[in-house]
Structure formats: structure tokens, C-alpha cells
Amino acid sequence: MRPSCSFRFWVALVLLCSHCSFALIFDQVTDLLASNLTSFDFIIVGGGTAGNVLGNRLSENKEHSILVIEAGGSNADVLNIIVPFYAPRATPHTAQDWNYTTVPQAGLNDRSIPYPRGFVLGGSSSVNSMAYTRGSKNDYDRFARVSEDDGWSWQNLVQYMRKNERFHPPPANSPERYDPAVHSLTGINSVSLPKFLRDSDARVVETTSTLSQEFPFNIDMNSGSPLGIGWTQSTINNGSRSSSATSYLAPQYITRPNLHVVLNTRVTRVQQSNHTSRTGKPMFQTVEFAPSTGGPNRFSLTAKNELILSAGSIGTPHILMLSGIGDPSALSSIGIKPTHNLSSVGKNLTDHPFLRLSWLVNSTKTFDDAERNATLAAEEFDEWNSTKTGPLTDSASSQLGWLRVPPNSSVFQNFSDPSAGPLSAHFELLFANGIVGTPPPTGNYFTISVAVVSPTSRGSVTLNTSDPFAAPLINPDYFESPLDLALMREAVRSAQRFVAAPNLADYILSPVSVDTTASDDELDAFIRQNTNSEDHPVGTAAMSAVGANYGVVDPDLRVKEVAGLRVVDASVFPFIPAGHTQAMVYTVAERAADLIKAAFN
Template sequence: MYFSSPALLSLVFLFPVACTATLYESFGDVGNTTFDFVIVGAGAAGSVLANRLSANPNISVLLLEAGPSNAGVIQSIVPMFPSQLGTNTPWDWNYTTTTQPGFNGRSINYPRGHMLGGSTSVNYMVYTRGSSEEWNRYAQLSGDAGWNWINIQKYILRNEKWTAPADHHNTAGQFNPSVHSTTGINSVSLAGYPHPFDPLIIATTKENPGQFPFNSDMNSGYHLGVGWLQSTIDTTGQRSSAATSYLGPTFISRPNLHVVVNSHATRIIQTGVDQGKPAFRSVELTQSQSGPRIVVNATKEVILSAGSIGTAQILLLSGIGDQRDLSALGIKTIINNPSVGRNLSDHPQTSPVWYVNSTGTFDALNRDPAVVAADLAQWQNQTGPLVDSPLAHLVWSRLPPHSFTIADPAAGPNTAHYEHLFSNGWARLAPLPAAGNFMSIGTVVTVPTSRGAVTLKTANPFDQPNINPNFFATDFDLSAMKQAITAARAFVKAKAWNGYIIREFEDLAAATTDATLTTFIKNNAGTAFHPVGTASMSPQNAIYGVVDPDLRVKGASGLRIADASVLPIVPSAHTQVPVYVVGERASDLVKQLYSI
């Protein structure tokens, strides 16, 4: 989803925000170059590992983050402002994709978090675990029952700290308390400010329960239906990220945990051979493109948690990948593994828009600095529309059983093929029109069958890699998107919307045939920001894949990966919760191996 406001940047810095505990801005202040564990990337999984491993005071941990600190970045703290953290800011990697034939030859921006907390500090905070069937499929694909739905429950509970919404409204019937945890670290809540269409959405589930049934809690393992949004927002109306939770003041102040920002890992270095396998226990980093290269060492393991783009790039730069590709760039191959960087999968998204008969949309934030200032003043009192993200209700649905001819790509009959995300305003990358109030319904294909790749463009670690999600490379994906948009149109045709919906926005209204709908999709689609799969896990003895089920890199010693790249198939979910789970389980696997 997209939400932009030129007015915001001129105002947000007028409001002071408390900073987190001390961390290192310069590696020179650390005073050491050898640690038990070196973790590259302070996103969801990396922050979890840093927290859990450093809980043992006898274990030293170095956590490296390429981006700056999150401290005082109000755009990352106010839930309504995530779009202010994207392209052309210091908090984004500013990636772009290769040209996408499925997008009519467009290259699109590909946002990834570039600050402490990684993408959890810049995302739209949606809290979804996925279906039970998806985790059971991960267990099957990896050959490890430890990844199944039942066995990951303890990690879900360790992660989640369910909390009251900012407005402390009565939440009875809006979630199922029995499937949530109040004792974890990362805050999760329901919306803390009402949207004008809330009663219309619930009324639609009663009017059309066959197509749009109400689901009291989409995080129970059964996610199909229409439900109230759950977000990683705390009870004060502030974002709860990996940086504010797992790296909060209580944890980041541990003397055995060293967190260094502005530290770009350029490659991992072979340090020897263990039982015939090349060992990788050193990381080369720099704090600026022209600065000196520093080498840090791990006595036990290096753990890559740099995400589906960063982890693949670091592996390739380090000589772990397809020998033919590496040789073409003059990189010595240490482990020839053609799976590295392949299998990139992401959710394509479009954002159909409707004109609505309401002045209670967030479009005013995009137009009037006075509205921004007034809403920020409310937010400081933990009230008002800024305590929520730009998203509202979610809908998870399946395609009709005879509408596709391939084998069902979903993990099972209770896993969605597509998702709808409601937004109370204009939620596109394109500029907001000068007049009108809007509602957007993001339409996402959640089980895409297209696969792409991350490959090196050059051997320079500061040149972005080639990122090719290969969107709409299959007929299924395009057809699923068409059906998702058709379903969104059906949703707002319920009688409940009479008097609220005025009409479709012009480009959507023009999409009246299969051909014009295809054009609408290819001209407007983008990413839902959920890349996975570039270092996929596979069974222990499989000759394909990049990591074993315990997340150790195949053919290597002293090297493990824990981030979204290890997931072999993108879940029908927003990915932050699955990646937190990867981090939690990885920390247990590491602690068991070393008896920590």
C-alpha cells in the first residue's frame, strides 16, 4: 500500500521523540573484533537472535546493521507514516527491479528497510501468521517437523505481546484471546481509531456470508474470511518493531551485546576448513563506500540475516553461488551452489480505488499541513487517526475450484489465493488527485507461481544486484489478480455500501473487459513487499536449496542463515511474523548446538 504527503516532512521533526538506549555509531568504539557470534542484519530475525543469544551473559554477540539507527525517526514511530520511509530516503535501500514484462516493461521501486529493525521499522505493521497448512508444508518441504504449525506455536507465543488498542475500545468479538500471547516481546493490537467503513464491512459479512464470511481471528491457523486487522502497534499508538522490542533499552544495554549501525557487510570470508567443508567465520565490513574495510571474527558462527536481497548478494560476493555466474564477474567460487539467489518469490499487488461519500478519510493528511499538525498533536496524547497504520480490515479468499487448470498452488484447501486490504483513503504510489475522498482495496495474489532471481550486476558490493521478481510470468498469477479485483468489486456492491460508495476511480471504471482489466493490472501493479526464497531450506541431504532445515548453509561450516530468504515458498501472509518465527527457532537451534 502507498500513502504520501509532502506536507508531513515539513512538520514531523517539530515533535520530540525519546531515543532508545545507546548503540555504536562507529565500529571503532566497540574495542574488539572477535565475538562468539556475528550477526549480519538487524531486521526481524537478526534482532531476535541477538536478543536470545545475548541473554546468556557468557556469550558475546556482534549485530551489524547497514542502515542508521531508528532513534528519533518519527516516521518510523507514528503508525500512519510508513510511506515516508520508502524510496529516496535514508531508511530505504532504494532498490529497483529489472524491467518486468508482466508489468508492461516497467521497472518498479523495491523498498526494503535500511535502518535498525530492518523492514519491521518501515513496514505497514500487519500481523499475520499464515495458515496452519503453510507451516505444515514448510515442515514437509524441509523434512523437519520442527517447522510445522504445532511446533512453531511456542515461537509465536514468545514473540507476541498482545496489548489493548490505543483507544481501549471494547474488543469483544474482534479477536480470539485464546490464540494470543500477552507475555512475548513484540506488541500486537487491534486498530485504535475507528474507520467510517467499519460497520459497512461487518454488514457485508452478514449480507454475503457465503463469499465473505466473518472470521473472528485470522491468526488462529484458519485465516479465510473477513477480519479485524491486527498490527504490531503498542497500546500508546506507536510502532512496535524489532528495534523497539527485541533491541529495546533493556536488551541493547547488555554489556555482551554490541549493536553497530552504519556498518555495511561486504562479504564473508573463508577462515579454514572443518571436516572437509570450507569454514566462514569472518565478516568484512565498512562504514562507508570509501572507508577502510574491517574484518570481524566469530568463534562459533556467522549468521546472515540480511533479507532475501541482501543475504543472496553477500553469499554471491563471497564465492557461494553458481560458478558460471561468479566466474563471469571474476569472483572465485568456494561453494558451487546454483540455488543461491534463485527462487525469488513475492506477492504482486494492485490498488483499485473508489470515490466515497465521506470526509473522514486520511486524504486530508495529503493535502493540508494544518491537518497533519492537529493529528500529530492528538497522537502525542495517544489518540486520533495517526495511532493506526494506513490499513484497515483484511479479507482472505480462495478462487472458485474450477477457475484454474494447474495444481492448486495453495498449501491446502484452507489457505487463501488472494487478499484484500482496505484503506481509508488514497493508497497508490501515484499522486493524490486534487479533489475527492477515496477508499482503496489492495488486491494481492498471495500464492504466486512466478519465480525470479537475485543475481549480481557487478562484483562491487555497493552496486545493487539485479532483482527480478518476475511478476505475472504465469497465466495463473494474472488470472488470480483479475479474479481478486472482480471480488473486490463484488464486495462493495453489497447493499451496506449504498450511499457510501460514489463510483469507481476513472482507470478502474474503464476496466470493463478482460483486455482492459489486463491493461489496468499491468499498468498499476507493484509489490506487496514480501520477497522470500533466495536461500531456501531443503532436506538435509538434498542437492538443491541453500540451507538445511537447521538453517546451516549446505557445504559450509560456521555459517547459518535466518531471514525470509530461507522460506521456500512465500506464505499467504504478510511476512514479518514468519520471519520472527524463523529468528526464534534459529536461536533455539543455535543454543541447542552449543549448549548455551
């Protein structure tokens, strides 16, 4: 959809009033250049989950000027972004998606699958499923061990989690669904519990009592100890999505005179300066960019202090390699002149493989009917639009769970435990009161989606052309490790045991996906044919200790052996967390902002 009249008005006002005491959002490269704003202390590549945090926090210092460059367009007035229940419609194959696909996946029967990434202000925080899960204490402490920097430990990052989160407690008379001690009420990014209770909610929670040994209830999985099943916490504010664009670039922040954002602008590479730093390192502080619509014109700007890549786990390695930063032989083979030897760029791609399982149920109170009935769907939208109440105010999953395979399982006879520690899950269960997407013509359904959240398979992001407008080659290499397939099999069996709970006997009628009688070989075949991505890529510009001979960034997120260039996004994670990644990205960005501020006081 086109930007609103009010949005276009503010853009026009910036162009007419570049000398005024405020700045907002430029819609095009040419608008920015026409404003004569060409001098910036910090240039941030990517107006996504991390980039907008940095834009906000670095502009707190009125002496620093900030430019955020976003490849996509405005998030304004796009209902599939704004309405929480419409989130699955935001990607793939939309104008707000980069519309990537993977290379054929050997572990998925050579299928190429969609690989959604947000191509819009707010990045993937504008198009994701909104789940806000911090992960476990073990996940962060492993970051600290690998980087040899205790600043990345859970204990030292809780302050940044709290800086990010503005929790909206439910009414005092609602069922106990969270631990107030875990949360912050004073942060920027809104987080809340489901407002609209669904038919399956009480059944899921009751099962945590009837099968408590395997599926214990967890009052608050954001405590750092997430194991068990609990209520989903989501980035939703008063019935609408809370993204980095709506929170960190809210009106009280975007009107700062030193904060500037330009949309629809594709960064094509970063460039080395003609001089070196005081320590003799090559300087990379110039960014080359072009209109996202393409064309031969290229423009460039140089940051006075730092250039920061926040283009995500696909975009950041893509830009680095286009700039000659990566494996020299691989870059030379496609006509890119190597500028800095850093062979880890694009390696270590890690993602959560994801699979949906559904059952026919004895109920007429699932959200399937609204997906088939245009009149009912219109009524639900009218309720949301007029009062911000009703079933569209929440995401599809009201509960989720984090579970481990028992240590004596045969799965670990030939493999060591891949998780970060005893508080980290091996797999996830997500519960939904219907089929997410398009249901069959008749019937009502219950869905448990499963994901391997401690995977050991590692893939890559590579190039086969020097054309900056061509998509990179994305290879998550799902199930390259047989352990991941075994863990997915355990996750499916766990979901099947959940629906066999005695209290669900009059509710669950029959499986839609795969029967409990399936052999392991039959189940593996089903998994390979139906698994997709949970859309959590990380690790392609991973941090490592200062003296390590691998990795892309040091513990302060500066590109190794380079000056003036830093990376702040999910690509710096050395391991994937056992949780949805957006909360960790926000946390990393909040700490990164303090690291940058300390370097440029």
C-alpha cells in the same frame, strides 16, 4: 533525521566506558574498533527483523558475546517510522530505504518498480505496513514437508509465535474483534488492534454479513485458519510502531554487557578460514565489512562459534555471491572467485504482486482531507504527539481479508492449485478509508488493495558486478506465470463484487481505477500497468531437506556443505506464505535461536 541527543550520549558513553558493565549501540565501524571489542562468539549480519531476535535471544546466555552489524542508521526520532499512519512515507526514496529498483518487468509492461527494504536498525520491521499475520497452518506444514523436519510445522511453531507476541487486548467493552485463545500476552513484540475507528469500518464488517457466503467474517485470522475478512492486527504499541529494534533491542536488553550493535556498517563478504571443520567442510566464520559510506578500507572479525546472515531476501544472497558462494560460472563471469558451489543462491525469489483500487464515496469522513489540508494534518499530529490518540495511531488498513478462488473456477482448468492447502488464500483484500498516499484534489475515497498471495512466478537476485556497494539485479518476474495474472484478475473482480454489496449502495459512487464493464483483456492491461510489490520477497536462500540436491540451507538453517555459517531471515522460506511475512520471520528467528543455542550449550 539525526539521532536524538540521548541516543548520541549513550553512544559516546560506550566509547568512553568500554570497560563498564554494559554495552549499547556503536554508531560507526571506527567506534566499535576503538572500543577494543574484537572477540565475539556470534556475529549477526543484519540488525533487521530476524537479526535483532537472534541478538536478544543468544545474549540471554551471559557466557556468549554477540555482535549485530547493521548497514543502516538509527531508527530513533524518525517520525515516518514511529507514527503508524505515516508508514507509507517511510519508503521508497528515503534515507531509511535501500532504494532498490527491479530490473524491467516483462509482466508489468517493462516497468522497473521501487523495491523497498529497510536500511535502518530494525530492517523492514521499521518501515513496513506493520500488519501482523501468521499465515495458515498449511503454509507451515508445507515447510515441514519440504524440509523433512517436523519442527517447522504449525503445531511445533506455535510456541515460537507466542514467544514473539505481546498482544495488547482492546478495552473490555469494545466490539468483539479477536480470539483471546490465539494470542500471547507475555512475548516481546507488541501487537494490537486498531484504536481509532474509521468511517468505513462498520461498512466493511456489515458487508461480511450481507455477502457472507463470499466474504465471511473471521474473528481472528491468526488462528492458523485465516480465510475470511477480519480486523487487522498490527505491530503497534500505544500508538507507535513496534519493530524488532524497539522490542528486541529495548533498554532492558540492549544494556546487556554481552550484546553489541554497530550501525552504518556494510558487510562486503564472508571469508573462508584456512582450516576445515572436524567433518572436513570449509569454514566460513570471518566477516569483512566497511563503513556504509564507502571507501577502500576493509575490516574483518571472526566469530568463535558462528557467523549468521540475517540480511534479508536481497541482502543475504548478495553477500553470499560476493563471497564466492553461488553458481560458479555466473560468479566467474563477473570476476568473483568461486569458493563454494551452491547454484540455488539467489534463485526462487518469490513476492506478492500488489494493486490498489479506489472508489469515490458519499462521505466526508475519510483520511483524504488530512492529506490535502496542512492545518488538519498538524492537528492530528499534535493529538498523536501529546496523547498517542487519534487517526495517526493506526495503519491505513483497519481490515483485511484472505480469499480463495472456487475449485471449479475456470482459472484451474489448466493449472493446479498453487496454495499450500485449503486453509491458505489465493489472494488478499486490504481495506482503507481513503486513498493511501496522495489523493486527488477533491473528493473522498474508499480503497481496496489486492494481492496475489499464492503466486507461482519465480524470479532471482543476481550480480552484474563484484562491487559490494553496487545494488544487485532484482527480478521478481511478476506474472511470468499466467496463473498469477488470472488470480489477480479474480482478486479485482472480487473487490468489485464487494463494493456492489446492497449495504454500500448509498456509499460507493463510482470507481476511480477500473470499471466492472472492463473486459478481461482490458483488466489485464490495467493490472500490468499498475501492479507493484507488496514488499514481501522471500526464498532466495531457501531451506531444503538434508539430502536434497537443491536449496541453500538445511532444515537447521546452516548453509549446505559449509561449517560456521547460518542464514536466518525470509530468504530461507522455500515457499511464500499466504500472509504478510514479518510474523513468520519473527517465528523462524525464534526457533533458529533455540537451534543455535542447542548447538552451542
